[in-house]
Amino acid sequence: MTAALPASNFGWxxxxxxxxxxxxxxxxxxxxxxxxxxxxxVELGLAAAIxxxxxxxxxxVQLSRPRWGFGADTGGRRSPWILGGMSVLAAGxxxxxxxxxxxxxxxxxxxxLSLLAFGxxxxxxxxxxxxxxALLAIRTPPERKAAAAAxxxxxxxxxxxxxxxxxGQLLKPFTFERLILVTAGTGMLAVTLTGLAxxxxxxxxxxxxxxxxxxxxxxxxxxxLAEIWDEPEARRFTVFVFVSMLAYSAQDLxxxxxxxxxxxxxxxxxxQLAGIxxxxxxxxxxxxxxxxxxxxxSRPGFMRAWTIGGCLASxxxxxxxxxxxxxxxxxxxxxxxxxxxxVANGVFAVSAIGSMMTLASTGRASREGTRMGLWGASxxxxxxxxxxxxxxxxxxxxxxxxxxxxxFSIVFAVEGALFVAAAGLAARLTYGSRDTSRVPxxxxxxxxxxxxxxx
Numbered sequence: 311m312t313a314a315l316p317a318s319n320f321g322w323x324x325x326x327x328x329x330x331x332x333x334x335x336x337x338x339x340x341x342x343x344x345x346x347x348x349x350x351x352v353e354l355g356l357a358a359a360i361x362x363x364x365x366x367x368x369x370x371v372q373l374s375r376p377r378w379g380f381g382a383d384t385g386g387r388r389s390p391w392i393l394g395g396m397s398v399l400a401a402g403x404x405x406x407x408x409x410x411x412x413x414x415x416x417x418x419x420x421x422x423l424s425l426l427a428f429g430x431x432x433x434x435x436x437x438x439x440x441x442x443x444a445l446l447a448i449r450t451p452p453e454r455k456a457a458a459a460a461x462x463x464x465x466x467x468x469x470x471x472x473x474x475x476x477x478g479q480l481l482k483p484f485t486f487e488r489l490i491l492v493t494a495g496t497g498m499l500a501v502t503l504t505g506l507a508x509x510x511x512x513x514x515x516x517x518x519x520x521x522x523x524x525x526x527x528x529x530x531x532x533x534x535l536a537e538i539w540d541e542p543e544a545r546r547f548t549v550f551v552f553v554s555m556l557a558y559s560a561q562d563l564x565x566x567x568x569x570x571x572x573x574x575x576x577x578x579x580x581x582q583l584a585g586i587x588x589x590x591x592x593x594x595x596x597x598x599x600x601x602x603x604x605x606x607x608s609r610p611g612f613m614r615a616w617t618i619g620g621c622l623a624s625x626x627x628x629x630x631x632x633x634x635x636x637x638x639x640x641x642x643x644x645x646x647x648x649x650x651x652x653v654a655n656g657v658f659a660v661s662a663i664g665s666m667m668t669l670a671s672t673g674r675a676s677r678e679g680t681r682m683g684l685w686g687a688s689x690x691x692x693x694x695x696x697x698x699x700x701x702x703x704x705x706x707x708x709x710x711x712x713x714x715x716x717x718f719s720i721v722f723a724v725e726g727a728l729f730v731a732a733a734g735l736a737a738r739l740t741y742g743s744r745d746t747s748r749v750p751x752x753x754x755x756x757x758x759x760x761x762x763x764x765x
């Protein structure tokens with residue numbers, strides 16, 4: 311059986327172009343999850359739970375990620391899905407800013423429109439993000455996967471920083487009209503930049519198999535997803551993504567309160583501490599990228615080793631913070647501990663994404679998008695639950711323990727244990743080779759598979 315001729319691999323410029331797409335995605339997302347959150351709570355005086363639930367809705371909608379990945383798998387091209395997803399994301403962001411303005415006069419109408427808007431945001435992030443990673447996984451050579459993961463994530467963080475800085479200036483003095491204009495301008499720029507970055511990045515049509523299977527059968531989305539779930543490696547990695555991202559996101563809502571309550575940091579000081587953590591995260595990401603590049607040809611187990619190491623280092627940093635604070639209280643050197651946590655998180659995040667890109671190309675052929683969608687959905691669930699679980703766990707711990715130090719220490723210890731469990735799950739990954747007994751997809755949009763052995 312002869313497979314389709316593979317498309318050429320991305321060079322560094324191709325990876326950078328996809329990084330620009332990730333920058334665009336990050337620019338819109340930060341406006342929705344940060345700026346709009348503040349506007350609803352401060353300018354509109356709403357309960358913090360309202361924007362929290364809306365952000366949770368956008369994560370819940372991302373359970374549809376496998377469907378968007380499958381759609382691109384069947385069509386053979388991913389650029390239309392990425393550009394379409396970015397357009398839907400931009401439209402959802404504009405509607406969200408309009409809904410905030412509408413809440414001034416009609417809270418019910420504004421909330422109804424915001425539900426639609428954040429639903430669209432979830433669809434856009436899912437369709438664009440899933441297929442961007444799938445395209446990167448397919449077209450990036452193994453020895454560049456670690457660096458590619460670092461580059462696109464660093465460029466997404468750059469999108470956060472640029473939007474926060476420039477958008478913040480453009481919103482002064484704040485009016486809802488300015489909010490709508492800034493959001494619309496950001497969305498238009500993101501869609502335009504995405505279109506330019508994707509221009510001729512993929513072939514105009516997917517490669518055709520030279521010798522189609524004599525006994526093809528069509529398969530629908532549910533059957534394709536079930537076949538992937540039957541792959542032990544894909545199933546193990548789905549569980550790993552959930553556990554590790556749960557530990558990763560559970561820190562988000564409690565680190566700054568911890569700095570203020572236990573260590574006496576001011577609001578500005580705790581914000582600066584978060585900046586130190588982000589600097590550490592960038593250092594960790596760059597370290598993995600450099601190590602992967604210097605290693606040259608990808609070695610078996612390279613990405614798994616860094617993933618395990620990042621999980622264990624994150625666990626060690628959290629446990630050190632729990633034990634150190636319990637022992638020394640406010641005297642514990644928090645700043646270097648937070649920096650170390652950031653470095654460990656950066657190593658874990660990039661190596662986990664690199665592992666995802668590697669494993670997307672294992673198992674049955676032509677399923678990269680569906681696999682990425684499955685793992686993206688697992689990640690979205692974990693992120694949606696993680697922040698809430700961390701905050702609720704802290705509230706429960708503070709009811710049980712008389713002092714705040716013990717409550718925070720217990721929660722950090724539990725998060726560290728989750729990272730240790732994630733390291734154990736990562737150690738079981740084998741990074742097996744692709745099952746080539748399946749024929750790649752035909753360009754007619756119908757998902758065809760040769761009847762063959764089941765891996």
